[in-house]
Amino acid sequence: MRRDMSGLLLLLVMPVALIIVMALIEDAPFRDYQELKFDLLLADNDQGSLARQITDGLKHSKNFHIIDSLNGQPMTEAQLKQLLSEGKYKIGITLPAGITAEAVNSANIVVNNISQKIGMSPTMPARELRPQMFVHVFFDPVSKPAFRATITTALDKYITYSCTNILMQRLSMLSNGASAATDANMDDMKKIMQGIGVKEEPLNNRGKETMHINSVQHNVPAWAIFGMFFICIPIAGHIIKEREDGSALRIGLIPNAGGYVVMGKIIFYSLICMLQFMCMLCVGLWAMPLFGLPALYPGLHSWLLLPVSLCIGFAATAYGIFAGTVFKTITQALPYGSVSIIILSAIGGIWVPIEILPHSMQLMALASPLHWSLEAVNQVILRDGNIQSIALPLLILIATGGALWGISALINNRKYKNL
Amino acid sequence: MFAIEIRDIHKKYKGAITPALDGFSFFVLPKKIVGLLGPNGAGKTTTINILCGLVKPDSGTAIISGMDCMKEMDSIRRFIGLVPQQIALFESLTANENLLYIGRLYGLESNMLANRIRYLLERFGLDKHADKRIKAYSGGMKRRANIIASLLHEPDLLVLDEPTAGVDVQSRAMILEFMKEYKNQGKTILYTSHLMDEAEQVCDDVVIVDEGKFVINGAPKDLIKSTTNCKRLEDVFLHYTGRVVRDTPTDE
Ligand SMILES: Nc1ncnc2c1ncn2[C@@H]1O[C@H](COP(=O)(O)OP(=O)(O)O)[C@@H](O)[C@H]1O
């Protein structure tokens, strides 16, 4: 019974951890982004009063933290796009030159119309309406569609509000037009509201290869990584079985064999993981379109997925070896292995993007190898990243794998000394 | 020089009340078959595991062919062959696959290894079952395969822990015969057993250990002669270790 204490404890601790993590994570989409504050890059090419009102409005909003200058200089559109495509920020907007003029003009038209209706001569200078103008919204390529839609709607609200302000100012210029304002023609109101819109724009323009915001692009890598990490369960089982059938003892009797054998296992299973990833990739590339889904876009430097999947495989394999070393029996390793992968994947952003999670959870994500795996894959297929951009996640994956491998070796060594 | 020299070894396992080895000392001369005899729980397996670097003693020295077991285990493992009490093979591989894999890990040249495997499988009567998985083997077959796996690198010192325990009569005869044959090739053998008739028959020398302490050693014939009223080694053993039954549960 005493021996089963750890197994029993595990049975209690794992579901508790699972429930907490899942509740936190699944809660995020229901919060409607209300309690979150996002960094918002802003490039103002207009510098007019509407632009200032939009900026001020956003600055006072609960949801956005505005960054409109870089090193003391106003942010340019090029800088903004660069920062987003590197993934340093999630959202950016540019206010095009001339939006203030456009908004004022629309407002003037409305005011003049009202003046005419109440028998006054038009007083405001106005020209013909131009086609609709847009405030452009840009996103980090990794952002999911739902996130994009929510942010775009929120921004639209602020901008409409600012336009309405302009209209109100114009109306109040009509000295005795206070009551007339209520008569304002609704079509005119719509016109002015439509005068300035919000429109999402891609960060770059490469024709067919421009934008890949779809469920295939965002789900295939995430679940492929999730599947790869499940290799830890057969590996742990393998290690425990070798200890039970005595073959581990045999290896221990052969000079210097232990290191080779573990290395052989790591190489073998890492390659299996790589193969698994490639299969999933093929499914995304060629099988998904058969179901009427968009095909996966593997990025400009798709060959980088080879080293990326190898490093993910290494981390997953080392995790399996660690689990096989720590746990005495397969019955302990099995639930631990699967539940821990689910937890690590949840905090790592496999289920729900981490940018919509509470800040503390975002920090926890950094501890999940699945987060760095997803980061590396997204760099390649969503950001068209190069070797430099995957270096950090890959280094972290290699370091994690190495550390787990080393700790397993230490534990084995201690077992001998503490007998 | 002694083949094995053990001096004043103390070992108490974590959580145990009494020590497994309590100042145990003995030596083994080269090119002999030496039996390490003792009742259940006397400390035979512990001694052998210390010699093979599987257990770390609390104090004392263990020296094999002039090399320290605590410091030079990697070199020692090249010329020592341990046949553990438990079967130490890959259950889901065939005998042939097991032996090839183990031989490669020893770094043996492949032609030589193939010949050696063929010879040993035939010598132990397993040549017809070489392509069966270990898990399909009977107890006696597993024991013999377990011995072969420790002989691939032709160790100068062969250490066997209860090689004949629970084995059918034919397998036991084959194992004992091989031990004599191997000694005649100039090798040293240390083996543990609780079967006195068997030890009397094959051993040049025996060492009796009880409760982790050295009791007596010598050639079986000399021991029988020098102990009063003894006709067989079993009488000597009972004379020194008493008639009280020793039961040690195998599981803590
Ligand atoms: N891993 C272990 N942990 C704790 N006690 C052990 C362990 N192995 C053996 N012992 C104890 O040490 C003593 C000597 O055991 P062992 O060397 O296996 O005896 P033998 O092989 O002569 O039967 C026994 O009392 C046994 O219960």
Ligand SMILES: [Mg+2]
């Ligand atoms: Mg024993």
